[in-house]
Amino acid sequence: MPPHTYHAPLPIVTPQTMGRIDAAAIGSGIEGYRLMLIAGSAISACVLEYYSEAVGAIVLCGPGNNGGDGYVAARYLAEAGMPVLLYSSIEPERLKGDAGRARADWSGPVYPLEELDCMPGYVVVDALFGAGLDRPIEGLIEETIAAITASALPVVAADLPSGISGRTGQVQGTALQAEHTVTFAALKPGHLLLPGAGCSGETHLVDIGIPRRVIDEHNEAMWRNDPALWGADLPVTGAAGHKYTRGHLCVFSGSFSHTGAARLAAHSALRSGAGLVTVLSPSSAVAANASHLTAVMLRKVEDQSDLDELLVDQRLGGFVLGPGFGIGEKLRQFALSIVKAGRSCVLDADGISAFSDGPEMLFALCRENPLNTVLTPHDGEFARLFPDLHADAELSKVDRARKAAERANAVILYKGADTVIAGPDGRVVINNNAPPWLATAGSGDCLAGIVGALLVQQMPPFEAAAAAAFLHGEAGKRAGEGLIADDLPDAIPPLTHYQSDNRGRG
Ligand SMILES: NC(=O)C1=CN([C@@H]2O[C@H](COP(=O)(O)OP(=O)(O)OC[C@H]3O[C@@H](n4cnc5c(N)ncnc54)[C@H](O)[C@@H]3O)[C@@H](O)[C@H]2O)[C@@H](O)CC1
Ligand SMILES: Nc1ncnc2c1ncn2[C@@H]1O[C@H](COP(=O)(O)OP(=O)(O)O)[C@@H](O)[C@H]1O
Numbered sequence: 001m002p003p004h005t006y007h008a009p010l011p012i013v014t015p016q017t018m019g020r021i022d023a024a025a026i027g028s029g030i031e032g033y034r035l036m037l038i039a040g041s042a043i044s045a046c047v048l049e050y051y052s053e054a055v056g057a058i059v060l061c062g063p064g065n066n067g068g069d070g071y072v073a074a075r076y077l078a079e080a081g082m083p084v085l086l087y088s089s090i091e092p093e094r095l096k097g098d099a100g101r102a103r104a105d106w107s108g109p110v111y112p113l114e115e116l117d118c119m120p121g122y123v124v125v126d127a128l129f130g131a132g133l134d135r136p137i138e139g140l141i142e143e144t145i146a147a148i149t150a151s152a153l154p155v156v157a158a159d160l161p162s163g164i165s166g167r168t169g170q171v172q173g174t175a176l177q178a179e180h181t182v183t184f185a186a187l188k189p190g191h192l193l194l195p196g197a198g199c200s201g202e203t204h205l206v207d208i209g210i211p212r213r214v215i216d217e218h219n220e221a222m223w224r225n226d227p228a229l230w231g232a233d234l235p236v237t238g239a240a241g242h243k244y245t246r247g248h249l250c251v252f253s254g255s256f257s258h259t260g261a262a263r264l265a266a267h268s269a270l271r272s273g274a275g276l277v278t279v280l281s282p283s284s285a286v287a288a289n290a291s292h293l294t295a296v297m298l299r300k301v302e303d304q305s306d307l308d309e310l311l312v313d314q315r316l317g318g319f320v321l322g323p324g325f326g327i328g329e330k331l332r333q334f335a336l337s338i339v340k341a342g343r344s345c346v347l348d349a350d351g352i353s354a355f356s357d358g359p360e361m362l363f364a365l366c367r368e369n370p371l372n373t374v375l376t377p378h379d380g381e382f383a384r385l386f387p388d389l390h391a392d393a394e395l396s397k398v399d400r401a402r403k404a405a406e407r408a409n410a411v412i413l414y415k416g417a418d419t420v421i422a423g424p425d426g427r428v429v430i431n432n433n434a435p436p437w438l439a440t441a442g443s444g445d446c447l448a449g450i451v452g453a454l455l456v457q458q459m460p461p462f463e464a465a466a467a468a469a470f471l472h473g474e475a476g477k478r479a480g481e482g483l484i485a486d487d488l489p490d491a492i493p494p495l496t497h498y499q500s501d502n503r504g505r506g
């Protein structure tokens with residue numbers, strides 16, 4: 001595997017903030033139309049690179065500056081020799097500002113959208129709506145999107161696929177499915193959150209001349225997950241290290257017929273660098289666990305007094321609780337005593353669902369013992385623990401994770417194809433390296449083990465959760481399509497691969 005290339009992490013900004021960034025750039029003396037020219041030329045370059053064999057381009061222009069990008073792209077495509085048919089959703093004279101100027105610089109005909117004919121062999125440039133989409137699409141544009149979808153013509157989207165909210169990634173009425181999306185200056189949540197991520201196809205981030213300084217000044221503490229964010233916090237095993245300096249993680253097993261999840265987590269933890277990993281098993285499951293464990297150790301923990309005895313040993317730095325454990329009072333008491341004892345705690349699966357009827361006690365303890373707990377809900381578990389946040393249709397997945405992390409005073413690793421990691425301090429990363437074949441039983445148990453291993457190796461919890469999601473995604477890619485969870489632990493890449501100094505930090 002080639003060494004990871006370090007670069008600054010990619011910031012993600014909401015369209016609202018992007019508007020402020022545009023305004024600040026323009027206010028500092030950069031001409032707005034110049035930004036539009038670069039944006040339009042990048043769109044045309046994308047079309048020419050990927051669709052040079054197309055019969056021509058159908059360029060769809062909307063009522064705002066996204067439409068302006070379309071006029072510029074149309075001009076550059078025509079200058080490059082590609083036949084262009086340009087359709088506008090409004091009378092072209094109504095375009096104002098930079099978009100009006102782009103329209104004036106287009107010397108070809110402008111057809112009304114009603115006349116659109118999706119002729120075979122064409123590529124579609126979608127410049128209907130970008131950051132300014134503020135209500136559901138309906139009427140003629142809805143029909144246009146349906147016709148393009150039915151035609152199966154390839155689509156290159158300007159900034160965002162029309163119909164996708166850049167803030168939430170949600171579909172506003174209907175949306176185009178793009179093969180490529182060319183976006184400007186910074187990624188938007190809609191490029192990474194579902195279903196927007198799927199509708200964007202391959203996203204190309206283009207520098208249109210807005211200085212990095214201006215983007216950084218408006219940063220929303222949100223990034224695409226990348227080793228540049230946490231590579232410097234990865235544990236380093238020095239030559240003088242021994243197993244205890246690499247941390248000791250405990251993973252609770254379920255009862256006799258629910259032991260596999262804990263072993264997947266434990267195996268993943270050892271592969272993620274934990275010096276020692278012990279499965280804590282109820283007596284009914286000791287034999288089942290013993291017959292499967294080798295490097296992972298095993299200890300009987302039946303009840304609270306067994307756990308209390310264990311917690312005296314300060315070397316046991318962290319616990320994974322939940323996978324296969326079973327929902328009930330025992331789990332709740334175990335979780336509360338671990339958090340109270342100030343130990344790192346990964347609550348996954350049943351470890352989350354067990355608190356559905358009242359998480360306040362857990363959250364209160366997390367407030368008293370800050371930065372020790374990571375919760376790893378999938379969508380169903382998130383809905384059980386934070387029903388109000390889950391039900392609020394105004395919130396994006398990022399908003400939900402952020403509010404949940406603040407409420408719980410814990411790191412929230414909100415799983416899915418668009419996993420979001422949020423810290424109680426408001427920092428957020430969106431993970432996008434996970435292949436779809438990670439959606440397999442037991443895959444989440446492995447992830448919980450990786451988080452636990454990084455925590456006992458003294459990685460701060462937000463960085464540990466972000467790194468774990470990334471390593472999990474890379475393991476999924478290395479194990480390949482058709483993987484089963486048993487393949488994942490051995491596919492976890494070596495941590496040294498992503499270790500960095502502070503070069504990537506801004
Ligand atoms: N200087 C700048 O601000 C730059 C902006 N750029 C482009 O400008 C875009 C943003 O431009 P705008 O803010 O004008 O926004 P848009 O062009 O995305 O759309 C705004 C217009 O669409 C209307 N609208 C919104 N939702 C609608 C719906 N569902 N049905 C019908 N009409 C609807 C609004 O009333 C408004 O007239 C970016 O996405 C990007 O493509 C780029 O040219 C780069 C530079
Ligand atoms: N379509 C997908 N693409 C990428 N990753 C996915 C997808 N679906 C699920 N995942 C990931 O797979 C893991 C599944 O975890 P989880 O839902 O807890 O399953 P289990 O409990 O069976 O282990 C999570 O890390 C999740 O982010």
Ligand SMILES: [K+]
Nearest residue numbers: 126129158160
């Ligand atoms: K668009």
